[in-house]
Amino acid sequence: xxxxxxxxxxxxxxxxxxxxxxxxxxxxxxxxxxxxxxxxxxxxxxxxxxxxxxxxxxxxxxxxxxxxxxxxxxxxxxxxxxxxxxxxxxxxxxxxxxxxxxxxxxxxxxxxxx
Amino acid sequence: xxxxxxxxxxxxxxxxxxxxxxxxxxxxxxxxxxxxxxxxxxxxxxxxxxxxxxxxxxxxxxxxxxxxxxxxxxxxxxxxxxxxxxxxxxxxxxxxxxxxxxxxxxxxxxxxxxx
Amino acid sequence: xxxxxxxxxxxxxxxxxxxxxxxxxxxxxxxxxxxxxxxxxxxxxxxxxxxxxxxxxxxxxxxxxxxxxxxxxxxxxxxxxxxxxxxxxxxxxxxxxxxxxxxxxxxxxxxxxxxxxxxxxxxxxxxxxxxxxxxxxxxxxxxxxxxxxxxxxxxxxxxxxxxxxxxxxxxxxxxxxxxxxxxxxxxxxxxxxxxxxxxxxxxxxxxxxxxxxxxxxxxxxxxxxxxxxxxxxxxxxxxxxxxxxxxxxxxxxxxxxxxxxxxxxxxxxxxxxxxxxxxxxxxxxxxxxxxxxxxxxxxxxxxxxxxxxxxxxxxxxxxxxxxxxxxxxxxxxxxxxxxxxxxxxxxxxxxxxxxxxxxxxxxxxxxxxxxxxxxxxxxxxxxxxxxxxxxxxxxxxxxxxxxxxxxxxxxxxxxxxxxxxxxxxxxxxxxxxxxxxxxxxxxxxxxxxxxxxxxxxxxxxxxxxxxxxxxxxxxxxxxxxxxxxxxxxxxxxxxxxxxxxxxxxxxxxxxxxxxxxxxxxxxxx
Numbered sequence: 208x209x210x211x212x213x214x215x216x217x218x219x220x221x222x223x224x225x226x227x228x229x230x231x232x233x234x235x236x237x238x239x240x241x242x243x244x245x246x247x248x249x250x251x252x253x254x255x256x257x258x259x260x261x262x263x264x265x266x267x268x269x270x271x272x273x274x275x276x277x278x279x280x281x282x283x284x285x286x287x288x289x290x291x292x293x294x295x296x297x298x299x300x301x302x303x304x305x306x307x308x309x310x311x312x313x314x315x316x317x318x319x320x321x
Numbered sequence: 322x323x324x325x326x327x328x329x330x331x332x333x334x335x336x337x338x339x340x341x342x343x344x345x346x347x348x349x350x351x352x353x354x355x356x357x358x359x360x361x362x363x364x365x366x367x368x369x370x371x372x373x374x375x376x377x378x379x380x381x382x383x384x385x386x387x388x389x390x391x392x393x394x395x396x397x398x399x400x401x402x403x404x405x406x407x408x409x410x411x412x413x414x415x416x417x418x419x420x421x422x423x424x425x426x427x428x429x430x431x432x433x434x435x436x
Numbered sequence: 437x438x439x440x441x442x443x444x445x446x447x448x449x450x451x452x453x454x455x456x457x458x459x460x461x462x463x464x465x466x467x468x469x470x471x472x473x474x475x476x477x478x479x480x481x482x483x484x485x486x487x488x489x490x491x492x493x494x495x496x497x498x499x500x501x502x503x504x505x506x507x508x509x510x511x512x513x514x515x516x517x518x519x520x521x522x523x524x525x526x527x528x529x530x531x532x533x534x535x536x537x538x539x540x541x542x543x544x545x546x547x548x549x550x551x552x553x554x555x556x557x558x559x560x561x562x563x564x565x566x567x568x569x570x571x572x573x574x575x576x577x578x579x580x581x582x583x584x585x586x587x588x589x590x591x592x593x594x595x596x597x598x599x600x601x602x603x604x605x606x607x608x609x610x611x612x613x614x615x616x617x618x619x620x621x622x623x624x625x626x627x628x629x630x631x632x633x634x635x636x637x638x639x640x641x642x643x644x645x646x647x648x649x650x651x652x653x654x655x656x657x658x659x660x661x662x663x664x665x666x667x668x669x670x671x672x673x674x675x676x677x678x679x680x681x682x683x684x685x686x687x688x689x690x691x692x693x694x695x696x697x698x699x700x701x702x703x704x705x706x707x708x709x710x711x712x713x714x715x716x717x718x719x720x721x722x723x724x725x726x727x728x729x730x731x732x733x734x735x736x737x738x739x740x741x742x743x744x745x746x747x748x749x750x751x752x753x754x755x756x757x758x759x760x761x762x763x764x765x766x767x768x769x770x771x772x773x774x775x776x777x778x779x780x781x782x783x784x785x786x787x788x789x790x791x792x793x794x795x796x797x798x799x800x801x802x803x804x805x806x807x808x809x810x811x812x813x814x815x816x817x818x819x820x821x822x823x824x825x826x827x828x829x830x831x832x833x834x835x836x837x838x839x840x841x842x843x844x845x846x847x848x849x850x851x852x853x854x855x856x857x858x859x860x861x862x863x864x865x866x867x868x869x870x871x872x873x874x875x876x877x878x879x880x881x882x883x884x885x886x887x888x889x890x891x892x893x894x895x896x897x898x899x900x901x902x903x904x905x906x907x908x909x910x911x912x913x914x915x916x917x918x919x920x921x922x923x924x925x926x927x928x929x930x931x932x933x934x935x936x937x938x939x940x941x942x943x944x945x946x947x948x949x950x951x952x953x954x955x956x957x958x959x960x961x
Contacts, residue, residue, distance in 0.1 A: 221631075228624065229419055234616070237414070241623055248630040255638040279637065282585055286630060289592045293623050296599060300616040307609025313414045316613050319684045320412025321747075326933040328857055331788035332864035337852040337930045385898035388823035389748055391890045396746055406743065410680060414617050417680040418624060424678055425628070425667040428728055432721070434659045 213254040220247035234301045234311045238294060245290045252279045252286070445510050447491035448503035448527040451537065451576045454484045459569035466562035474552055477565045481548045484572065488541035495534035496942055500956035502582065503527040513644075513957050520958075522644045528582025528957055531942035535794070536579035536706050538939070539801045542924065543699045544572050550809050550917030551692040554816055564604060564690075570597035571696060578703040582957060584636060584715075585643045587707060588629050591672070594700055595622040602689040602697075614688035618681045625668035632661040632668075645715060646957035649950055654719040662720065665711045666728065672704035675732040675766060676739040679759045683743075686755030687821075691812020692917075694751065695805035698758055702797055705762065709769055709947055717950035718777050726774025729766050734873060736763030737880040745887050749821050750811050753891060754804070757847060760880060761800045767877060768793025768862045769947075771869045776948065785865040790944045792861030795936060799854040799928065803846035806921040810840040813910035813918070814895060823894050830896035832907045837896045839918045844892060846925045848885035854925050857932035 220243055227240030256279030264277035305311050327334040362368045371378055378384075396403060443450065458480035465476040495501055503510050505525040513522045529537070548568070555561055574594025581587050599622075603615035637643060639658070640651045652658065671678035682701075686694050712725055740760025747753035772790030775781035813836045814829065815821050830837045846853035849860075859881060867874035909915075928935050946952065 225422065229415065229422065232415065237620060241620065241627070244624070244627045245630075248627050248634065251631065251634045252637070255634060276641075278643070282633075282637075282643075285585075285589060289589070289596075289626075292596055293592075293619075296596060296619060297616065297623075300599075300603060300612050300619070303603070303606060303612045304609055304616065307606070307612070316414070316616070317412030318610055319614055319617075319688070321407050321410050324931050324934055326937075328860070328932040328936060330792075330861050330864040331785055332868065335851075335857065335860055335932070337857070337932065341852050341930065385827040385901065386893070387827070388890060388894035391893065392745055392886070395886075399742075402742070403746065406739065407746070410683075410743070412684075414620060417617060417621055420677055420680065421621060421624065421667070421671055425663060428663045428667055429660070431728055432659050432663055432724060434656065434663065 213250060213257075217247050217251045217254065220244070220250065232313045234297070234304065234313060234316075237313065238297045238301070241297075242290065242294060245286065245293075249283045249286055249290075252283050255279055443487065443490060444494060446503070447487050447494070448501060448529050448580050449505070450487045451484065451491060451580060452573050454480060454487065455569040455572045455576065458484070459566045459573065462565045462569065463562040470561070473562065473565070477548060477569070478552065480569070481545055481572075484576075485541035485545050488537045488576070491529060492534035492538050495529055495531055496938065500528060500530040500946070500953070502529070502957055514959070521642065522647055522957060525586055526582040526644060526957065527580045528646065528953070529580050530953060530956065531946035532706070532710070532794075532944075533579045533946075535798070535939055535943040536703065537576060539702065539798055540572065540575045540579070540699050542920070543696060543801050543805050546917040546920040547692045547695045547805065547809070548917075549920070550695075550812070550914050551690075553911040553913040554692050554812055555690065558605070564601070567597045567600045567604070568693070568696070570594075571601065571693075571700060574598075575699055575703045579706050582645050583643050584633050584645055584648065587645075588626065588633060591629065591704070591707070592626055594703065595619060595626065598685075598689075598693075598697060598700055601693045602685050604693070605690055607688060611688040614681075614684040618685040621681050622672060625671045628664040628668040632664040635661040635664075644957065645710070646954045649715045649717070650954050650958060652716060652719045654716065658716075658720075662711070662716060662725070666708065666725070669704050669708035669711065670729075670732055670766075673701045673708060674736075674759050674762055676735040676759060676763070679736065679740070682759050683747075683752045683755040686758060686808075687749055687752035691751065691808050691815060694755075694812070695808040698804045698808070699801050701758070701762065702765075702801060705765060705797065712773055713776075713947045714950055714953050722776045723774050726770050726772075726776070729770030729773060730873065733763045733766030733768075733770050734876055736760060736766060737877060738763075741880050741883045741887065745883065745890070748823050750814065750823050750826075750891065750895070751808065751821055753823070753887065754807050754811060757807075757884060757887070758800075758804055760884065761796070761804065761847065763880070764859065764862055764877065765793045765796050765800065767866060767873065768796060771866050771873075772944075772948070775869065781869075782948075785868040787944060787948070788861055789865035789869065790948065791936060791940050792858050792865060794943050794947070795861060795932075795940045796855075796858040798935075798939070799846065799858045799925070802921050802924050802928070803843045803853070803855060806839060806918055806925060807843040807847065809914070809918045809921065810836050810843060813914050816914070817907050817910060818904055823891065826895045827898040828896075828900040828904060829907065831900045832904070833896075833909050835915050836910050836918070839915075839922050840892065840896070842922045842925055844885075844888035846929065848888055849881045850885070852926075852929045854928035854932070857929060857936075861936075 224240050224244030224247055228237055231237055256276035258273055258275055261273040261275040264274045301311055325338040327336040465473040502513055504513050507524055514520055574590050577590030599615045599619035603612045605611050635657050636648050640648050642648050674682035737760050740756050744753050744756035768789045772786045775786035846855040849855045863874050863877055
């Protein structure tokens with residue numbers, strides 16, 4: 208049961224993220240929702256690589272019997288970097304839109320339609 | 322490699338080069354027919370001006386049919402369809418994301434995950 | 437090792453490394469002078485294209501090429517002490533990837549040539565070219581990689597660079613609005629892809645596409661991963677009803693970028709095909725998934741073209757046509773997928789449908805790129821994108837008009853241009869599968885022609901308007917950029933069979949032949 212807790216957290220985080228993304232109208236809040244979803248994905252990956260009692264896969268002289276899988280950690284590191292770039296870009300868009308439109312409410316940012 | 326080999330479509334063939342040759346021949350025939358037309362009009366006279374039932378020719382620019390006047394009939398005939406379709410493109414990001422998640426859910430059902 | 441050996445061995449990675457180098461040295465070159473920068477970007481693009489062609493030639497002559505990062509030898513996919521598991525990041529370039537590489541190289545060169553003069557009036561072009569090269573990196577990476585996580589990374593590089601370029605001309609906030617919508621949607625899609633990658637990794641302890649394909653069980657989790665990938669990639673390639681970002685982003689991006697965004701969407705389309713054909717193939721329920729793709733295709737064709745007809749913005753109109761044409765590719769390849777499990781039907785028409793769909797990818801990139809470039813040339817000269825304000829430009833922009841006609845006739849599937857050849861293949865094979873689908877496809881073609889007649893009439897026909905009395909022809913580099921694409925449109929239209937034999941059929945074979953892909957990476961069959 209305890210071993211499943213991270214997966215349950217992943218599901219909860221995914222739901223929270225999806226609800227935030229779909230129901231919130233503020234660009235910043237939507238971005239936060241996306242960040243929560245991203246964290247859920249990262250947690251999912253990192254949990255997949257976890258082995259109970261394993262050591263970190265960075266130490267050459269570690270006992271070689273049980274290690275946490277290194278690949279998911281590399282994946283998550285990459286994914287976090289991409290997430291930072293994403294957040295920065297969306298925030299900069301939000302700044303420009305706030306300047307030009309005077310709002311960050313997604314319902315009012317709809318000059319392109321039809 | 323035979324460059325002008327016919328394209329096999331599994332059902333028939335398509336030979337663009339032959340088609341092109343045929344259209345060149347057709348073009349020559351059309352040109353010859355056109356050449357037989359009357360060519361003795363006088364340049365720089367009334368003969369060159371458009372005949373609009375005796376009315377004065379309107380200004381250039383006023384005679385150009387603008388884009389939104391084209392296909393008015395088509396759009397009018399399909400009004401019911403367009404009245405549904407165009408408002409769906411709301412321009413609201415939330416709607417777009419709801420569509421995305423909803424279609425994902427629909428495919429989940431279709432593939433047989435949620436059934 | 438000689439220089440040419442070095443190039444040939446390392447071509448897959450050079451395809452990504454050269455544009456990256458070009459991208460990040462571009463600001464430095466810009467500090468020297470704008471002339472040096474222009475030579476730099478053009479030179480690097482030509483080098484990249486040359487490498488792409490060398491690689492494609494090698495792939496089409498000798499079969500799939502793999503490149504393993506950090507291995508003792510470039511083609512050593514499985515380290516000797518790993519117990520048969522490919523652990524390294526790998527680029528797997530088979531005929532389908534090489535096919536996409538060629539598209540990207542051709543469109544990249546002509547678009548960059550076009551940009552040199554189209555963007556010359558704007559400042560801070562270093563950022564523009566840097567992002568442009570990052571887009572090229574993204575496309576080459578996505579189509580070349582043999583590692584699913586790597587695919588995700590390149591997908592994100594492509595999204596980031598595209599969003600930056602869409603927003604590049606802020607345009608009173610409109611361009612930023614388009615970029616925001618595109619980017620948030622594609623980030624959501626990318627997170628779906630990441631979840632799917634997690635599912636694969638959790639089940640098969642592998643990220644290598646060939647390894648996953650070999651171990652594929654099509655369990656419940658695999659179904660979820662399939663759905664996530666299909667939905668996300670269908671959204672990225674702009675299939676209805678996930679197309680909403682397409683008209684916004686395509687219409688607000690600078691025209692040269694729009695032409696390349698078409699290729700970017702097709703890289704996602706490639707990803708979709710790679711997932712369903714190479715990773716799942718016949719382990720899954722091909723008929724169901726094939727029909728999902730067919731439905732996406734039919735909806736895209738019909739909704740795309742009908743939404744295009746009332747548009748008033750020239751680029752928005754063309755963007756809806758891009759959605760509509762994507763439908764043809766989805767239809768063709770979807771039919772191929774739906775009959776994949778049945779050898780008789782596949783050889784009767786399924787394979788031909790796939791060839792038609794794949795050929796259409798190439799043709800679409802060429803004529804759609806051409807059309808967006810002509811639209812860009814018109815906007816560049818008269819400063820408006822509103823069709824209602826245009827007219828009479830045929831008197832002054834003759835070459836642009838000719839290029840537009842070539843593109844418009846090709847997209848409508850009028851012989852002898854290339855659009856006709858691929859559409860004919862799709863019609864005739866799809867007719868054998870389901871006559872109704874073929875009829876819909878033909879009606880959509882007619883509506884496409886109708887819609888482009890409207891554009892042609894309202895832009896080029898009519899008397900010379902007084903407000904555009906002193907409009908000049910587009911500058912020469914723009915015309916050359918358009919001319920390259922127009923020449924290919926005509927050439928491929930006149931000689932379709934050699935193209936199908938040399939490029940398209942191997943690509944379709946590579947896509948359908950899952951065993952061959954796995955064998956090229958893991959060795960043995």
